[in-house]
Amino acid sequence: MSEKKNTPLDVESIRGDFPILKTLSASGAPLIYLDNAASTQHPNVVIESISDCYRNYYANVHRGIHTLSEAATSAYEQSRHAVAAFLNAAADREIVFTAGTTAAINTVARSWGEANIKSGDTILLTIAEHHANIVPWQQLATRTGCRIEFLPVADDGTIADEVVLDALAKHRPKLFTFVAISNMLGTEFPVARWVRMAHDAESLVLVDAAQAVPHQPIDVRQWDADFVVFSGHKICGPSGIGVLYGRESLLEAMPPFLGGGGMIQRVTVSGFEPAGLPEKFEAGTPPITEAIGLAAAIRYVESIGLECIRAHEQELVGRAYDGLAAIDGVRIFGPLPKDRAGILSFVIDGVHAHDVSQWLDTRGIAVRAGHHCTMPLHKRFGVAATSRASFYLYNTVSEVDAFVAAIAETKAKFSSTGRRRTRQPIKPL
């Protein structure tokens, strides 16, 4: 197949690993799943790893002396180790399992934020942040009186280094928190460079890597970021689990956020003594099978190769970009393909994003419609909603072509054709 010639991935073989890709859509057409930035599908190895735990060795972790609990605890901690190795963290203690990216950011905002931020301090964000990296800081601002400043994005969806430098110098933020890859624009921001600039300005850095970790090799030590967060369900893993990576010295100094079982050393009627890292931040029964599934997902994408996945997505997004750009009346948001990850948001003149999505669904094509939890960014570009196609390792060139053809068809379907409504007889009042 021509696809194999252009990409190092054996996409047909990969597709065989994902049972859901064999299903038909509601319309009866084969499923073309292009909503990967929202959530990805699961290969058999992930599904089986979860099923295997439930069938053979499930129990609560860090609690029992019995065999099952030891087995589950061991698998849970091996999962933590797999994540640490995957991110090249310095130690397993730097990996905190959370309920997802949102919970991870909230943990930093509540724990580090409330211990370190006071009235008059500044948190620096970009206007391209997901609501998950805006609202927790707005809540922190309400509690502490700190200020929030947003870096603007240029019309092409990028942010120049000078804009970042100026803002760091002007606002002297305590924390610069930004998205590594915009979930709407697809822009890849220069993480390592911005972290250096922020550290030079004595600001800590949190990187929202939800759209980056699944799609390219990540090395948190090369980034040198203080906090990095991502979710399991965007990397072929389960929902309900995410990761907060934090520099050990920072996590060590932070107070626990959620209180409860599992996060304590000792509790008396007069108080408690928190556990060490990472348990200090994992109150309650953690997402056990989710962690095991996440580790299986990480092993899976590593077996394919993150560099190969990235190259494959680059090919797909480039082809989709060229295809849509050639359709009159389609507006694409964000940078040229060379500066973008496998995410493509667009509008068709005169057609609402929901109608685009609904019509594509009749062709078996799943895309996202709406504001993608980036309302300030949509406002910046003067649109209420966009449609978004996002690619992953199992998508094919022919799927991209079908998508582009369906967009051309959608345009024609909803264009004005001089229709007239049936006139009702005038009603007497």
Added chain:
Amino acid sequence: MPREEDIYEEHVLDHYEDPYHRGDCEHATHEHEGNNPLCGDVVRVDLQIDSGGDIRQAWFDGEGCVISQASASMLMEKIEGMSRDKIKQFTADQMLELFGPKLTPNRQKCCLLPWRVVQSALHSPIDDGVDTDAVQNFGGPSLREES
């Protein structure tokens, strides 16, 4: 299961492209605007309600998907001449029936937006601000923001 294409049947597209009373109502006595946070649809409704409580004119304006805008047009056409009380009794299910094609739960929110706005407009005289007894919960699917 209905075919999804059927949502965009001719009758619906006709109302979308050639709407009934899209624009401002010169003699409006009541007005309300609402949006659907899921997709950003916005609908504003102007009503002229006479002293007997009948709707003399119903106009809408807004931006949004085919479903929300076509259903607004259908609803304006439907309620002109109706009494305030009759409109209050006009249920969400009746609105979905008026629209016609069967909708998925998410698209029902689009269809019900104009209906919600009309119900609020009845309580929103232009001079006196919003009635304190205006009820915001009309049943039907919630309009929770997407995640």
